[in-house]
Amino acid sequence: MPRFDEAFKEEVRAKNDIVEVISAYVRLERKGNRYVGLCPFHSEKTPSFHVVPDGQFYHCFGCKASGDVFTFLMQREHLTFYEALVELAKRAGIPLPQEPRSPEEERAYKERRDMYAALELAARFYHHQLFSEAGKEGLSYLLRRGLTEETIRRFRLGWAVGRGTLYRALRGRFAPEILQRVGLILPRTDGSGYTDVFFERVMFPITDLSGRVIGFGGRILSGDGAKYKNTAETPLFSKRRVLFGLDQAKETMRARNQAILVEGYMDVIMPHQAGFTNVVAPLGTALTDEQCRVIRQQAQQVIVAFDADTAGQMATLRGLQKLYDTGCDVRVLQIPDGKDPDEFIRTHGPAAFAALIDRAVPLIEFRIDRVLPRAGEASPEAKARALAAVAQVLADVKDEVLREAYVDQVAERLSGGNPLAKPDLKLAIDRQMNRLLRRGFQHNLPDTRNNRRGPGEPVTAGSERRQAFEMPVTLAEGAHRAERALLCLLLENPGLLGRVEAELGPSPFSDPHHQQIYDAARPLLRGAEPFAGRLITCLLDRLSDPEVKSLLTEMAAKPVLTTDPEKEAADCIEKIRKHRDSRRLEDLENQIRAAASSKQKVDPVIWNEYVALVRKYKLSRS
Numbered sequence: 001m002p003r004f005d006e007a008f009k010e011e012v013r014a015k016n017d018i019v020e021v022i023s024a025y026v027r028l029e030r031k032g033n034r035y036v037g038l039c040p041f042h043s044e045k046t047p048s049f050h051v052v053p054d055g056q057f058y059h060c061f062g063c064k065a066s067g068d069v070f071t072f073l074m075q076r077e078h079l080t081f082y083e084a085l086v087e088l089a090k091r092a093g094i095p096l097p098q099e100p101r102s103p104e105e106e107r108a109y110k111e112r113r114d115m116y117a118a119l120e121l122a123a124r125f126y127h128h129q130l131f132s133e134a135g136k137e138g139l140s141y142l143l144r145r146g147l148t149e150e151t152i153r154r155f156r157l158g159w160a161v162g163r164g165t166l167y168r169a170l171r172g173r174f175a176p177e178i179l180q181r182v183g184l185i186l187p188r189t190d191g192s193g194y195t196d197v198f199f200e201r202v203m204f205p206i207t208d209l210s211g212r213v214i215g216f217g218g219r220i221l222s223g224d225g226a227k228y229k230n231t232a233e234t235p236l237f238s239k240r241r242v243l244f245g246l247d248q249a250k251e252t253m254r255a256r257n258q259a260i261l262v263e264g265y266m267d268v269i270m271p272h273q274a275g276f277t278n279v280v281a282p283l284g285t286a287l288t289d290e291q292c293r294v295i296r297q298q299a300q301q302v303i304v305a306f307d308a309d310t311a312g313q314m315a316t317l318r319g320l321q322k323l324y325d326t327g328c329d330v331r332v333l334q335i336p337d338g339k340d341p342d343e344f345i346r347t348h349g350p351a352a353f354a355a356l357i358d359r360a361v362p363l364i365e366f367r368i369d370r371v372l373p374r375a376g377e378a379s380p381e382a383k384a385r386a387l388a389a390v391a392q393v394l395a396d397v398k399d400e401v402l403r404e405a406y407v408d409q410v411a412e413r414l415s416g417g418n419p420l421a422k423p424d425l426k427l428a429i430d431r432q433m434n435r436l437l438r439r440g441f442q443h444n445l446p447d448t449r450n451n452r453r454g455p456g457e458p459v460t461a462g463s464e465r466r467q468a469f470e471m472p473v474t475l476a477e478g479a480h481r482a483e484r485a486l487l488c489l490l491l492e493n494p495g496l497l498g499r500v501e502a503e504l505g506p507s508p509f510s511d512p513h514h515q516q517i518y519d520a521a522r523p524l525l526r527g528a529e530p531f532a533g534r535l536i537t538c539l540l541d542r543l544s545d546p547e548v549k550s551l552l553t554e555m556a557a558k559p560v561l562t563t564d565p566e567k568e569a570a571d572c573i574e575k576i577r578k579h580r581d582s583r584r585l586e587d588l589e590n591q592i593r594a595a596a597s598s599k600q601k602v603d604p605v606i607w608n609e610y611v612a613l614v615r616k617y618k619l620s621r622s
């Protein structure tokens with residue numbers, strides 16, 4: 001594998017026009033300074049996929065897929081960066097530099113290749129064993145559970161005999177270190193050679209997005225030991241990133257723009273057999289950022305079919321909220337009488353399961369249901385607790401219109417049919433919720449590690465004086481919009497940088513994503529670091545978080561339309577500053593109140609800053 005430098009990469013990029021490359025996959029139509037088509041990464045009826053030749057990037061306003069010509073090929077063809085580079089070099093007829101690999105690179109390359117090969121062979125070996133005399137017990141278990149032979153073959157299920165049989169089968173092909181690194185064997189405790197990790201278990205191969213085996217799950221049928229055992233963390237296998245069944249489900253997930261999330265191996269396989277081929281499972285129910293991202297890339301609607309108990313658990317809810325925050329329409333499917341999907345489909349059939357999918361409730365409604373007291377058993381205390389808890393749930397809803405609709409619905413339920421109580425309840429929820437929103441209070445699911453306030457505890461009520469400074473919700477939102485606009489303006493008008501630096505200091509942005517883009521762009525905007533090609537593609541290279549990258553292309557695809565960028569920027573700066581001041585004001589008030597309640601003297605520095613801010617704020621309002 002030859003080594004490629006930046007210059008080679010830039011040459012490949014320059015000779016592969018993004019519009020031409022993408023046109024091979026998507027029918028693009030010219031609209032002004034860009035091309036628009038149906039997104040190849042999610043299913044849609046009206047085009048929201050934009051390709052901008054000036055910036056040589058693409059952005060989908062539907063699923064947020066974004067990037068340059070390299071990432072397009074990586075995402076579309078499931079290639080590594082290296083493979084995409086080679087592909088595009090070939091396409092443009094650029095000869096690959098024939099630089100020999102260093103011994104170190106050669107060793108790393110071979111080791112990786114061997115690790116994948118060992119896992120693939122292990123999967124074949126286990127699969128073969130299942131259909132042999134040794135695997136009789138495993139096979140009859142799977143058939144008894146209702147799987148057909150075809151399904152067993154499709155998922156390449158297997159049987160681990162254990163006691164070193166796998167090791168003996170593979171040791172002629174691979175060094176023991178390789179087999180140990182991918183989690184297939186372990187040294188014996190007495191130091192005499194190696195033994196298999198999996199022993200008398202039904203084996204479920206776990207693959208990555210492109211179908212390569214990266215690890216295994218094993219289910220024990222009898223005897224001691226945990227019911228399920230997964231491959232431990234290895235260089236190829238990380239539980240945080242894995243979704244079982246993804247390789248089999250990805251096509252349907254994209255086509256239907258829907259994913260069904262379940263809890264276990266059998267809960268993936270049985271629905272697949274019944275025709276629900278968009279089902280995947282995380283290993284563990286608390287979704288990680290990586291998993292959310294992968295799911296979001298394939299589908300927008302996510303139906304969660306977890307066990308009723310686990311679905312309600314805080315860790316799970318936090319994971320689901322994360323999924324919601326990445327832009328998924330998350331719905332919770334409730335299976336009657338505590339069954340899991342596997343069992344439910346076996347008992348009631350696919351049609352009944354399809355009906356459950358249709359009746360899945362939006363995540364926010366599911367969370368509201370959990371915190372509202374049941375009709376008839378609501379004491380005033382319970383109602384007050386519910387009010388605070390519900391305000392926290394609603395503060396997580398990003399869409400204002402939707403949020404108001406929920407407030408109305410909740411007030412209706414809490415009023416118990418009393419029309420006179422409803423307006424007051426609405427007001428009370430609004431007030432608590434707005435306070436949380438103004439603070440930028442996100443993810444109101446209690447985090448046991450660093451949360452000062454419990455889930456049901458009411459938010460401390462503000463004093464009379466404080467009410468005077470109550471800002472509308474829109475201040476936080478307005479400031480956020482202003483941050484975004486200012487960043488857009490900066491990327492198009494580097495000359496504004498000096499003003500932003502002078503007026504807002506080194507961290508002008510409160511949204512960490514905005515700040516990340518700003519930090520990466522600053523040396524380029526200032527001209528301190530020269531760069532080849534275009535600002536956007538250069539920035540895409542410098543940013544690592546895909547979410548931030550997507551945000552960047554979204555902004556670049558939707559520039560601020562203005563004839564006077566200076567004035568526009570000044571307005572944004574003013575809004576950002578106002579918001580900053582209001583947060584600082586609140587912070588100072590808290591400090592002053594804390595000092596007062598512990599009968600300490602207020603630090604004059606704090607007091608002076610407070611008074612100055614109050615004056616300034618009053619002046620700017622009048």
Ligand SMILES: [Zn+2]
Pocket residue numbers: 039040041042049060061062063064065
């Ligand atoms: Zn899309």
